[in-house]
Amino acid sequence: MNYWKGAYVEWLGASTGREFTLTARLHNGGSYDYGVAFNFTDVNNYYLFTTSSNSYYGRHARLFKNVSGSRTLLAGTSSYLAADTWYDLEIRVSGASIEIRAVKEDGTGEVLLSATDASHPDGHVACY
Numbered sequence: 436m437n438y439w440k441g442a443y444v445e446w447l448g449a450s451t452g453r454e455f456t457l458t459a460r461l462h463n464g465g466s467y468d469y470g471v472a473f474n475f476t477d478v479n480n481y482y483l484f485t486t487s488s489n490s491y492y493g494r495h496a497r498l499f500k501n502v503s504g505s506r507t508l509l510a511g512t513s514s515y516l517a518a519d520t521w522y523d524l525e526i527r528v529s530g531a532s533i534e535i536r537a538v539k540e541d542g543t544g545e546v547l548l549s550a551t552d553a554s555h556p557d558g559h560v561a562c563y
Contacts, residue, residue, distance in 0.1 A: 452528055453528060453556055453557070454530070455527075456526070457471070458523055458525050459523070459524045459560075459562075460521065460524075461521070461522050462519075462520070462522070463486075463519070467487065467489065468483065468486070469486065469562075470483060471484050471561070472560070472561040472562075472563055473559075474528075474555035474557060474558035474559075475559045479501060479504040480502060480558070481498075481528060482498065482499065482501075482552075482555060484496070484524070484526065484535050485499070485516060486547075487516055488512050489523070493513075495511060496511070496512050496560065497512075497548070498535060500554050502554050502555075506518065509533070510550040511548070512547060512548060514545070520539065520540075523537075525537075533551070535548040535549070
């Protein structure tokens with residue numbers, strides 16, 4: 436299998452589709468990659484947003500799709516969610532359009548990533 440290695444916690448009660456907004460409150464107390472998977476059907480098929488504030492490995496935010504175990508980068512930026520800061524992460528999906536926004540506690544926010552892809556029409560949510 437060629438899937439993204441890491442720890443996942445899948446929330447089976449949260450079902451997604453092609454029209455939804457998911458808000459997750461995130462905080463990274465260190466410098467590790469972390470994020471949210473959505474439209475997750477199994478370990479080989481899902482979308483994954485990751486971010487890292489680790490300067491050694493490169494600060495980034497990335498959106499991947501994983502199809503049949505093959506990972507593809509849909510969007511990436513050198514912007515990232517800073518360590519020791521709370522964020523409301525908003526994942527907005529409308530048809531094939533995917534947008535990831537980060538909003539700080541003070542209400543300021545920005546679009547981190549956007550992409551167009553329709554590989555996964557539905558699934559569950561998982562923390563990464």
